Amino acid sequence: MADLEEFRASVRSWLEANAPKSLRGKMRDPAAAFWGGKKTKLPYPDSKPWLDMMAERGWTIPFWPKEYGGGGLSKEETKVLNEELARLELPPPLTGFGITMIGPTILQYGTEEQKKLYIPQIIKGEIRWCQGYSEPNAGSDLANIQTKAVVDGDDYIVNGQKIWTSFGDLSDWIFMLVRTNWEVKKQAGITFLLADMESKGVEVRPIKLISGASPFCEVFFEDVRVPRHQILNRENGGWEVARALLGHERTMIANTFGGRQSSTETKENPMEAAAKKYIGLQDGKIADDAIRQRMAQNQIDEQSFLLTVQRNSDNIKAGHRPGPETSIFKVYGTELNQRRQELMLSIFGPECLGWEGDGFEKNELDLPKVWLRSRGNTLEGGSSEIQLNIIAKQVLGLPD
Amino acid sequence: MADLEEFRASVRSWLEANAPKSLRGKMRDPAAAFWGGKKTKLPYPDSKPWLDMMAERGWTIPFWPKEYGGGGLSKEETKVLNEELARLELPPPLTGFGITMIGPTILQYGTEEQKKLYIPQIIKGEIRWCQGYSEPNAGSDLANIQTKAVVDGDDYIVNGQKIWTSFGDLSDWIFMLVRTNWEVKKQAGITFLLADMESKGVEVRPIKLISGASPFCEVFFEDVRVPRHQILNRENGGWEVARALLGHERTMIANTFGGRQSSTETKENPMEAAAKKYIGLQDGKIADDAIRQRMAQNQIDEQSFLLTVQRNSDNIKAGHRPGPETSIFKVYGTELNQRRQELMLSIFGPECLGWEGDGFEKNELDLPKVWLRSRGNTLEGGSSEIQLNIIAKQVLGLPD
C-alpha cells in the first residue's frame, strides 16, 4: 500500500507538471477522443503531445506488458493512474480498434515478432485499424466470406470485397478474414490477415447511411499482395481468432450503447430535461402520463441493465467466472438504446422532425440522426437474432 | 321482395303464436344455450319444446338442405328469420359442434346415406358431438396421431387415447382421427371416423384445469368396434377432412373470443364499468392513466379486429373470395382476449385475487377463472405458433 501511495504521488506530480492544460476538464468530451493513425484529424492541438508523452511511458494502455511498449502496471496501479487522470479530468490519450479489438487479439494469437512489431505501433497510436469481416453475402452468416487469398511465393494475392468496414477511409491497416481453402467446412477455410491499406489494389468507398453519415465503407481488393507473415494464428485458423475478437467487439458495443449514467442518480438526465422542456409539468409530474410511464419503464430497464453489467463485473472481481448473463449485454443494451431514442422522439414531438436549416434547434436536428443511427446497433457486431441464437444454444443448451 | 315480406309475416305470426313465452328476452343469455343430446342438462323447461318445434320446420339450421331436414331457406329468408327471432329476443334453439363443425363436414364429405342418417339427428339435436383429434404426442403435430384402427370384417377395432376432447363426458358421438396405415407419410395414413361413445371399450375421464373447471376429457379406446361405414371420405383420406373441419373450428373460436360488442358503440361496456367502479374517475377520466391508455389500446385493437372480421364477411357477401385476412382471426382474436382479461385483472386490482368464499363479490370470483381459461385460447384449435406458421407459409409464401 505504501508503494501504491508513492506511485500515486509520482503520477500526480508528473501529470500536474506535464499534462497539457488545454485538455484538462475534457475527460467526458466526446470530441476529445483521438483515434490515432496518419489520416485522422487531430481533435485538439495538444492531443498529439499528450499521446506522445503518455505513450512514452506505455500509459496509453497501462496494463499491457512493458516488453511491447505497454505500461506494465498492475491492476491496482492502473486504477490509481485512472483516478489521477480523472482528478485532472484528462481525456484518454488514445482510443480505437487497436486498443479494443486487434491489440488484445495480437497479444493472444501473435508470434513474438508480430507482438514486437504491432503492439508498440498501437500503443503509440501510429496506425489506426479497421475491421474487414462482413461481405455482401456474409452478414449474419459470417463464415460464408468469399474474399480469397491465394499463395504466391511469400505473399497472398487477395481478391474480393468487404463491407460495413467502420472508418475504412480513415484507417491505415485492416485486420480481415479471407478464404484460403474451399475444400473444407466453411469455418475451417478461413485465415486471419493483417494488411496495409496503402497496398496497391485496395480501394475504399464510404457508404452513405440513412442518417446521412458515412461511418462505414466498402473495401475492394484487386490482386492485393499481402506478405504471408502477416497472418495471425495459422493458415485456415482464422475463425478461432475471429470469434475471440468478436467477443471484444460485442462488449465494446454494449458498453457504448448501454448508457452510462445510472437512473438512480439524483442528477437530472437529458431525457427528463427534454420532457420538462417539450411537455412540461402539471402538479409536479410530466403532463403526459403515457410518456411519463414510458420514461419510468425505460429508466428501470436501463438501471436493470447497468446493474446486470455491474453484477457481472463484481463477480469477476470476486474471482468468479463471468456469469452467463454476459451474453445478454449486446442484445439488451442495443435494444434498450433503440427504445430510448424512440422515446426521445416521442418526447420532442413534432420538433424532432427537422433535418437541417431553419426552424429547429441544434439538439432537435441531432436527435433524428442519433435515432436513425441507433437502428444499426442491433445489426452491427452480430445482429440481435444471431445473439439470441447464441444465447439459446450456448447458454440455455437448446438443441439445433 | 313481396315474397320475402309474406315470409316475414308468416314467420312472425307463427313465432308469436308458438315460441315459448318463457324464453323470450333470453337471446343473449349464455345459460340459455342448449347443446342437445342425451346427457346434456336442459337449460330451461321450455328449451326442449322450443327445439322440437323449430327442428320440425328445419329451422335449427335454416339454410341447410330440406332433403336432410334443414329449413332450405335462402340467404334472404334466413336473414328474415333471424330478424324475427331477434324481435322476440329468442335464444337459438340449438348450439354445438354438430352445427358448427361436423354437420358442415358431413354435408361436404358424407355419402348420401350418411347425410340422410346424421344430418337430421343433428338438426333435431338428438346427438351431441365431441372431437377426437389431439393425443398426448399429437398436439401441434396433429398428424402424429397414434390411435390405431385395424380392419376386422365389417368393423374397425380401435385402440388408443385422445386428449383435450371438449365435453367428452357430455357427448353421444365422437368424430375422430385414427391411423389406418403406418407405411406411408404420416398424413396419408389417417382415417376420419364417426363413433358412438356408448360403444364397449370407450372410457372418458375429465381433465381438471388450472381454472378448476373440467371442460376437457381424455377418451380411452380399448378394442372398440366401429362399423366401417362410419368413415367419412375414403380410408386414409382423413387428413383432408380434418383440415376442412379445422377451418370451421378456428372461425368458431375466433368468433367466440374476439368479442362482439363494437367499441364504437356508445353503450358502456363491462371494462369501462369496472374501471369506473374499481379505479374511479378524476376530472371525468379514469384516475389511473396507465390503465386508461391500456383500455383505449385494447378497445382500438378490438375494434380493428372486429372491422377486419366484418371486412372479410362483406367481401364474401359481395361475391369475392375470402381474403387472406381470414387466417389471422384465430391468432389475433385469442391473443386479444388474453390481453383483455389481463387488463381486467389490472383494473380490478387486489379484489380479483379471490377464488371462493368470503370477502369477494361474485364477479370478482369469476374473473380469475375467465382469465385462466383465456390462456387456453392460444393453444386449442391449433396453437398461435401453428397459426403463425400457417400464415407465413400459406399466406406469405415464405419457404420451409
Place this chain on the structure above:
Amino acid sequence: MELVLNEEQTMLAQTVKNFITDNSPINRMRQLRDDKDMLGYSKDIWKQMADLGWTAILFSEADGGLELGMAETVLVTEEMGRNLAPEPYISSIVLAGQALAKGGSKELREQWLGSVIAGDAVLTVAYQEKGGRYDITKIKTTAAKTADGYVINGEKVQVTDGYGADAMIVSARTSGNDGDADGITLFLVPRDAAGMTVTRQWRLDSRNVALVAFKDVKVSEANIVGTVDKGGQLLGQVIDLATVALCGEMLGGMNFAFNHMLAYMKERVQFNVPIGSFQALKHRAAKMYMEVELSRSVVMAAARAVDEENAGKELFISTAKARCSDAYIAVTNEAVQILGGNGMTDEENIGFYMKRARVAEMTFGDATYHKDRFATLKGY
C-alpha cells in the same frame, strides 16, 4: 357501412395505381431530395393528377367537384403513399380545400376552388406552432381587429407545402386565451401579402414544409374562412378529414415496406437458405402482416364513417390514426432490421419509409394522442 370496394372504387384504385407505378416511382422522391428541390414535388405531375380527376373527389358539384367521399380519397392517398408521391394532396385538397369548401364565402370559393381543383393553385393551412405539440388551440399567433380588417402577427412552423403555396389559411387567436377552444379565426392569406415571410424548412421526410412568419400582415374581413372565433372547430373538422387521408397514405407506405421486407426474406440467402425460412423471422413477418391487415380495415372504416356521418366517426378516426401510427413504425422498424445492413444504407429505399413513418406519426397527433382522444370520446 360496407367494408368492400364497389366497382367504381375498384376501378379508381386501379387507375391511381397504374398512374403512380408509371409516373411516380419511389426514385422520384429520392431525386427531389438529392436535388434539394425547393418545391419538393412536381407541378407537372400534380397537374396530371388533377387532370385525372383525383383533386375533384371531395368537392361538391357546385364547386366543380365529383362529390365523392373519403372512401375514394383514401384510395388515392394509399397509392401515393405506396411510392411516397409528395404532391400536395392532403394540404391543398383536403386541409385547405375542404376548409374553403365548408367555410369559405361564395366569393372565396369562386376565386380559389376552380384553380385548386385544376391543380393550378396550391393552398395549405398554417396552423402548427412551435411548442404546441398536437393541440391546435395552443397558438400564439394573433389577429387584432382594425378599422378595415385584421392584423396578423405570429409564426407558424412545418406548414405542409407552404413553400410556394399560392395562399394559406392561417389560424390566429381573435379572442380568449392560449388553449381555449373558442376564439380562433381562420384567415386566407395570399402569397403576396405584405409582412408574410415564407422560409423553406428541411425535414426528415424531405417534403415541402415552411416556416411562416407574420409581421403586421393585413387581411380583410372578406378573407375570413368560417366564422369569427369558431375557426378552431372548422380546423378540427378538416384536420379530421386530413387525418383519414393521411392514414390512407400510411397504409400504402406500410404495405410497400412489408412487401419489400417479404421479398427480401425470400431472396436473401444466409447459412445456405433464404432467411425467410427461419421460424423466428417467419413469426415476426406474420405479426406484421396482421398489423397491415388490421390497418386496412380501420382506414376503410374511418373513411366510410366520415362519409356516412356516423355518430361515432371521431372514434373511427382516432382508431385509424392510432393503429396506423403504431403499425407503420413497427413495420418499417422490422423491415430495416430484417434487411440488415442494407436497410441502413441510403441506397436502399426503406429508409425513406422509416423516416416518413415518423413524420406521419407526428402529424395530426401521434398514437398516444389518439388513444387519449379515443378514451375521452368514450367518456372514460
Place this chain on the structure above:
Amino acid sequence: MELVLNEEQTMLAQTVKNFITDNSPINRMRQLRDDKDMLGYSKDIWKQMADLGWTAILFSEADGGLELGMAETVLVTEEMGRNLAPEPYISSIVLAGQALAKGGSKELREQWLGSVIAGDAVLTVAYQEKGGRYDITKIKTTAAKTADGYVINGEKVQVTDGYGADAMIVSARTSGNDGDADGITLFLVPRDAAGMTVTRQWRLDSRNVALVAFKDVKVSEANIVGTVDKGGQLLGQVIDLATVALCGEMLGGMNFAFNHMLAYMKERVQFNVPIGSFQALKHRAAKMYMEVELSRSVVMAAARAVDEENAGKELFISTAKARCSDAYIAVTNEAVQILGGNGMTDEENIGFYMKRARVAEMTFGDATYHKDRFATLKGY
C-alpha cells in the same frame, strides 16, 4: 454496493436450498390446497425454519436476532419462492416483526419478538382494505380515543397469514381524512381481543389470508406500535422491506418457471424434433432468460440498497418490484404457452406459479404503481 454473494451468503443460500429441496417440494403446496388446510402452511416446517435461524436474520442482537440484512433475507425468500413454500416469513418476520422491532415499546418487543423468532408465535400486519387498491393511506378503519385507550372499528381484507395469527398489527385512522399520509396509527391487537372476527379467505394462490372485522375492539395505549398519527410512515417502511423480500420470492418462482419451461422444450418432441429446436421458441426463451437475469440483478441491488441505507433505496425497491412483477408474469405466461395443453392442467405445477405471480404482482403495488412511484421519486 457489490452485487456478489460473499462466502457466508453463499453458504446460507445453499443451506436454504437444501432444506427446501428436501422438506418443501412444490407438492406440499398442492396438498395444502387440496386439503383446504385452514392454516395454509405447516407449523412444523415453520418451526424448523426458525431453528435453522432464518427467522432471526433481520433482528438486532438485542432483540435476539443475527443482525444480518435484506441481502440475506432475499436468499431465504428466493429459495422458498422456488418451491412456493407458504410459511409466514414475509408477514411474521418482515412486516410485523420489523414493525415491532422498529416501533414497538421495550415491553412489546420483549413480549413478542422472542417467540416470533423462535417460530412459536406468528404475527402479521392488517393494513389492506377493500377498495384501497395500493394506497395504504386509504383506510376506513378508525381508532377512537377513549379514557383508557382506543376503540377500533372497521374491516381489513386479504390479511396475509391472518387466520390463526397470534396477534396482528392493525392500521387505523386516528386523525385526518381518507388518503392523508398523517393520522394513521398502528395497534397490536392480540388474537383473543373481544370484537375481532377473523374469517379465512380463499385466494387464487391458496395461501392463508383473512378477512378481519373489528367491532368496538378495545386496545390500550401500550399496544401502539410506533408513534400516534405517524403509523403510516412506519407501515410504509416495513412494506418497503417486505416488498424486497417478496421480490426475492418472485425471483425464485420465475426461476422455477423458466427452468421448467426450458426442460420441457428439450424433452417434448413434436414433428420428430424437440420443440426447443424451433427458432421462434428459442428466441422467446432467450428473451425470458434476459428477464430472469435482469430480475436477479435488481433484487440483489434493492436488498443491498436497503442494507446500506442508500439515499436512493426507494428507487431501487420500485425498480425491483416493477421488473419482478412484469417478469414473473411474462415468464409464467410463456411457460404455460410452451407447455401447451399440459400447462393448462391442474396436474402440472406451472399453474401454481402463474397464479402466485398474479397475487405477488398485486401485493405491495403492481408494476404500474411502482413505475409511477419511480417517476415521482425522480421528480418528474
